[in-house]
Amino acid sequence: MVGYFGANLDGAKPLNYDDYLKVPQLINLQECKSTPAHHDEMLFIIIHQTYELWFRLILHECDSAVEAMAKDNVVLAEKQLGRVVEIKRILVQQIHILETMLPSDFLAFRDHLKPASGFQSAQFREVEIVCGLKDERILTAFDDQPEALARLKKRLSSTTLADSFYNLLSRNNFNVSPPPERSQTELWQSWQEKTAKELVRLYLAPSEYYEFYRLAERLIEIDEYTNLWRYHHVRMVERMIGSKIGTGGSDGVAYLQRTLGYKFFPELWLIRSYLT
Numbered sequence: 592m593v594g595y596f597g598a599n600l601d602g603a604k605p606l607n608y609d610d611y612l613k614v615p616q617l618i619n620l621q622e623c624k625s626t627p628a629h630h631d632e633m634l635f636i637i638i639h640q641t642y643e644l645w646f647r648l649i650l651h652e653c654d655s656a657v658e659a660m661a662k663d664n665v666v667l668a669e670k671q672l673g674r675v676v677e678i679k680r681i682l683v684q685q686i687h688i689l690e691t692m693l694p695s696d697f698l699a700f701r702d703h704l705k706p707a708s709g710f711q712s713a714q715f716r717e718v719e720i721v722c723g724l725k726d727e728r729i730l731t732a733f734d735d736q737p738e739a740l741a742r743l744k745k746r747l748s749s750t751t752l753a754d755s756f757y758n759l760l761s762r763n764n765f766n767v768s769p770p771p772e773r774s775q776t777e778l779w780q781s782w783q784e785k786t787a788k789e790l791v792r793l794y795l796a797p798s799e800y801y802e803f804y805r806l807a808e809r810l811i812e813i814d815e816y817t818n819l820w821r822y823h824h825v826r827m828v829e830r831m832i833g834s835k836i837g838t839g840g841s842d843g844v845a846y847l848q849r850t851l852g853y854k855f856f857p858e859l860w861l862i863r864s865y866l867t
């Protein structure tokens with residue numbers, strides 16, 4: 592029973608905002624490595640932590656969408672993926688907050704981060720994997736993090752959004768199958784062509800297959816916003832460090848530039864070329 596000012600009449604302390612959200616713990620998780628702490632290191636830490644929280648929610652929604660598709664609950668899957676798209680939109684915007692930092696300010700504390708790098712974000716890799724980008728080579732970056740390594744290995748053998756989507760379509764009279772391993776280049780390419788050609792009818796008669804069409808559009812949007820994030824990240828990195836090598840040891844901008852062509856659902860982009 593709740594009394595005056597929300598106090599419980601039975602004497603128990605009512606739940607408050609801080610207790611529920613663990614705000615005191617949350618705002619004590621920003622430990623600057625520079626001494627004295629550089630003013631902008633707080634921004635640098637908070638922005639990365641915020642990304643990690645959003646990645647956590649993206650994984651939560653993607654897992655739910657995979658499950659929903661397996662149960663033929665297309666409406667729920669589309670709803671969860673719509674949320675992922677909106678989060679991804681925000682993730683692109685967040686990059687620009689970092690651009691308020693001068694390159695010289697970043698350089699003032701950058702050495703303290705070495706050899707840590709965004710390259711070691713396990714959740715970023717988990718998101719890539721659940722979206723279909725399975726590449727075992729990323730595991731080497733996690734050799735010293737057994738928990739993250741175990742999670743990534745589990746992800747690599749789990750059902751992806753693409754697997755669920757094509758299984759769902761195949762149960763609904765589309766002649767499609769889940770994607771093969773990307774390392775089997777020829778098979779992977781012919782799968783993309785065959786799938787794209789089959790899905791032309793989805794795009795020529797969207798009202799007939801409206802729910803599947805909407806799902807396909809959410810998937811391509813996830814791909815598009817991830818690509819936009821990669822683009823804005825690499826441009827921000829170039830503004831910040833030019834052609835210096837990354838704290839993770841890669842050739843920095845040149846490496847990131849090579850990731851710009853990555854696609855989670857290349858077959859969905861290909862459909863557009865086959866539409867007449």
Ligand code: HEM
Nearest residue numbers: 638642708709710712715828831837838839840841843850
């Ligand atoms: C001043 C800010 C930043 C700089 C200078 C920077 C720089 C870099 C560089 C040079 C790399 C290549 C790997 C390496 O050698 O370290 C990289 C990778 C990466 N960074 Fe950043 N970064 C910044 C902010 C961020 C933020 C805010 C995030 C958000 C999570 C992030 C996430 C990543 C990820 C996930 C990768 C791996 C990308 C891939 O392999 O496809 N970075 N970053």
